[in-house]
Amino acid sequence: FILDFIAVMPGVPKAKVAKRMILTPDHAKRLSQALSDNIKRYEDEHGPINTREKVEIPMYRGPQPEA
Structure with missing residues (x-):
């Protein structure tokens, strides 16, 4: 990974x-x-973490070879 x-x-x-x-x-x-x-411990103490809108992040295609 x-x-x-x-x-x-x-x-x-x-x-x-x-x-x-x-x-x-x-x-x-x-x-x-x-x-x-x-994250569970944090939410137990502070309440749920609000995941607002979905953020579009382009898929990373790995390192590109450099000449």
Whole structure:
């Protein structure tokens, strides 16, 4: 599993990968469970997180080769 953290700058047409994490399936599942547990605890204390409207984010197609 690959997690790319992308820097998007206003006015710049191309986003750039700032950091990349490569996870084993085991670690990806552990990360998913940790996020779910922490979101549940947060919502138990502060109320539900409102997910407003759907934000259209274009699908990232992976790194492009550079010459």
